[in-house]
Amino acid sequence: MTNHDEAATVRPLTLAWVSRHLKVGERIVRTEALHGGLSAEMRKLTIGTRSGGTRDLVLRTFVNVEHAEDWLDREACALSLLPGTGVPAPGLVAVDPTAAHCEYPSLLMTHLAGRTVLDDDGLERRVPLLARQLVAIHALRPAERPREYVTLTTADTVVVPKGADAAAWAAAIDVIRRPPPPYEGRFLHRDFQPGNVLFDVPPSRPADARITGVVDWAATSWGPADLDVAHCSVNLALLHGPAWGLRFPEAYEEAGGVLAADASERLYWLVRDGLASSEEVQVVARTWRGAGRTELTMRAVEERLDAYVTALMDAPG
Template identity: 85%
Template structure:
C-alpha cells in the first residue's frame, strides 16, 4: 500500500470497515491526505479493482476533539443529503457508507465517491471563477428535495464575537448590536451552508478559450434550510479574506446576475452579511491554517484578522 504522508495509512478498524464496503476482489492500494479541511481528516483511498484498474474513494474521519462531539449530527446530515443530490443537477460525491457513532471505526467516519477536479484558491483567474461560483450556488438554492433539511443554525451570537486586536471598536460594537436584533423574515432555500472556494472543485485547463469549469461541490455536513443571503454572505466573506474587500460585493452582484434572489431591502442584506462576517471572528486561526497549507502562505492569522476588520468596518460604514 502506498502512503503519501506520515499519518497512519488507515487505522485498523477503519481499514476493516472500508474493506467491507468494497466490491468483491477489491482492496486499498494507496492513500493520500487531502488538505484544506478544518473539521475532519480527509483521505483519498486508491482502490485496486478486480480487472487490474483503480478507482478512488474519499474517507472523512472526525478525529479532532473539538468536533468529535458534533460528528454524529454532521455525518448523518451529509449521509442524508448526498443521496438527495444524486441526479439533481448538482455534482456531489456519492454516499458509500457511514459510521456516525464510531460503532465500527476508531472515529466517526463517512466513505464517499471521489470527484475529479481541485480547489483553486489563487488570486489569478478569480474574475472568471466568481460567476461560476455564483451560478453554482443559484443551482443549489433551486433544489427542492422531497426531504427538507433542518433549519439553519447561526454560527455566532452577539456574546461570543471576538473583536480582533486593534480593530475599529466602534464599528464592531455597532455590528454586534445589529445581530442582537431578531433575524429578518426570509423565504427558505436549500442551503449548502459552507459554500466557498475551498469546497468547490474546478477543472482548470491551460490558458485558452475553454476556461475553468466546476466539477463538483463537496462538504455537505452543514446542509440546512434558510435564507439564500446567508450562503451568499458566507461565500462573500471567504472571498474577502482570500482575495480582498472588493470580492464580497462582486460575488453578491454575480449571484443576482445569475438569477439568484436576495433579501428585498439593503438593511436585510446587511444583517446577513454582518452576521456571517462576525462568525469568522471566532475561528480566524482555524480558517487561516488550511489556506496556508494550500499555498497561500501570506494569509497569516493576523493578516486574515486585518482583512476581517476592514470588511466589518466597510459594511458598517456602508449604512450611510
Template identity: 80%
Template sequence: MTNHDEVAAVRPLTLAWASRHLDVGERIVRAEALHGGITAEMRRLTISTRDGGTRHLVLRSFVDPLYVGHAEEWLNREADALTLLAGTGVPAPGLVAVDPTATHCEYPSLLMTHLAGRTVLDDEGVEARVPLLARQLVAIHALRPFPKLSTSLEQGRPHWRPREYVALTTADTVVTPKGADAAVWAAAIDVIRRPAPPYEGRFLHRDFQPGNVLFDVPPPGSADARITGVVDWAATSWGPTDLDVAHCSTNLALLHGPAWGLRFAEAYEEAGGVLAAAASERLYWRVRDGLACSEEVQQVAQPWRKAGRTELTTRAVEERLDAYVTALMDALG
C-alpha cells in the first residue's frame, strides 16, 4: 500500500525526476527520512517492483541555504566517486542519477542504491569495530585513480582523480575549549602554523568515520560484525593517508574516548596502511584534524545525540577533544 503522506513529503519535481529513473513498471510507494547527516536531507525510497516485491533507493538533496551553494561541486564529486568505486570491491552505493544544478528537481539532488546495514556509535563492541574500520580505510587508500582529463580506459572504467584536499582550519580560527590547558593548545596551534609536510597522494574519502560506515552487527555469540557499506563520498579528495586516519581518529576519540583515537592509527598500520615516517609529520596531520573539530563541536555532537548518545553534550565532547589533543601532544609532540 502506498503511504501517500510520506511520498508527498518528497517535493513534486524531485519525485517526478526520481520516478523517471526507475525500471518500467516500478513506482515509489514510501519515503522515509534518514537521520544523522549534517549537510544534506536524506530519504530512503521504497520502490514497488513489477514482480510484487520492493527495493530501496536513497535520495540526497541539499536544501539548507548554507550548503546549497556548494551542492554542485559536492554532488559532481560524489557522482564521480561512486562511478569510480563501482566494481572495485569497496562497498559503496551505486549511482542512479544526479541533478547537481537542480535542473529537474527543486534542490540539487543525487539518487543512489541503498546499502544494507546500519551505523553503530555505541561504546559496546568498539574494540572489534576499530580493526574493521582500519582495514576498510586501507582498501580505500589502495585505489589508484588517474587524472579526470584522461580519456583512456582500464578494465572499462574511466580514469579519474579527485581534487587535492582542502584544509580550511587555520591557526587563527581554532577555538580553544573552556577550561583547556592554554599552553598545550598554544603548542598544538603552533604545530599547524608550520607548512604542511610533503606527502605521497592517495585517494581519500575525506570524511571516513563511524557515522559514514554501515555495519551488519550479529546477535551476541554469533559471527563477528562486518562492514556492509561506506557512504557520503561528497568530500572525496587526493592527499595524504594521514589525513583520513586523523579524521577517523578524532571522531573515535570524541565518540569513545581519547585512547581509541590513538589506537586507530596503530590499527591502520597493523592492517597494512602506511603513514608518515616522522613523528612530527604524524603529529601535524592529527593535530590539524583535532583542531579543525574545535570549530564545529556542536555540529558534530548533535547527530550523535539524535542517534542515542545523549550523554555526548557539546560540553562533554569539548572535554574529550581537549583530552585527545593533550594526549596527541604528549605522545607525538
C-alpha cells in the first residue's frame, strides 16, 4: 500500500476495520488525504479488486470531536435513505460511530466523481445548479424524520468583526433575539454550500457543468427550507461576494423552491445563519485558503461578512 502523503496514513485498527468490509480478494493499494473538511479527516482509499482493476472508497474520521457519534449516526441514516431518490450522494459501506473497532469514530462510503469548485469563474452557471439541487433535497420525505434543526448561535455569542457597521450589526442581533417564526418542516442537509457539492466541469465546455454529488450529511435535520438557503447564501457571500449571497434565495425560488411568505420571516433565517458565520470566520478562511483561495484572509472574509449582513439589514421590506 502506498500513501500520497503522510496525512493519508490510516491508523492500524481503522485499517483492519476497513479491510473487513472489503470484498473477498480486495485490498487497499493506495491512500490519499482529501483536504477541505472543517471537522473530520477525509481519506480516499483506492481498492485493488480481484479482477485487477480498482475502485475508490472514502474514509471519514472524527478525531477528538464532540458529538461525533451523533453526527456519524445521522450521516449513516441519511446515506441509507438517499439511494433511489435521485439526490447524488455517497453510498454507505460501514460506520463505527462509537469507535468500537477504530481508533476514532469513522464512516466508510463510496467515492463520487467530480470535485468542489470554489473559484469565481462560471459561478453564474453553478448558482442555478446549486439552487435546483437544494430544491430536490428539500422535496425528500423520509419515512423517519431526522432530528429537529439546531442553531447554536445566540445574540450573546455573535462576534462583531472589527470595523463593522455597528448599527447594522446591532439591528441584526436584535432580529435573532426574537422567537423563531413558524415554518413548514423540510428535510435539510444543514451544511449545503459549495464546499460540499461536487461538480463535473468539462474544460472545453464550462457551460455544461453539472453536479455529480452532495457530501457531508452529518448535520442532516428537519426544519425550515429558509435555513438551508440562508446557509448557502452566506457561504456564497463570503466566497464570491455579498451580491451572490443576496442572489441565492431568488435562484432557489426560480428553481421551484418555496420560502417563507413574509419578508420579516425570511430576514430572520438569513440573519440568523449570517451571524452564525461570525463565530467561524477564522476556521472557514483557513480552510478556503488551503483549498486554493489564498486571497481569502480572515480580514477579507470579515469584510465580506460585514457587507453581507449590512446589505440584509438595508434591504427593503
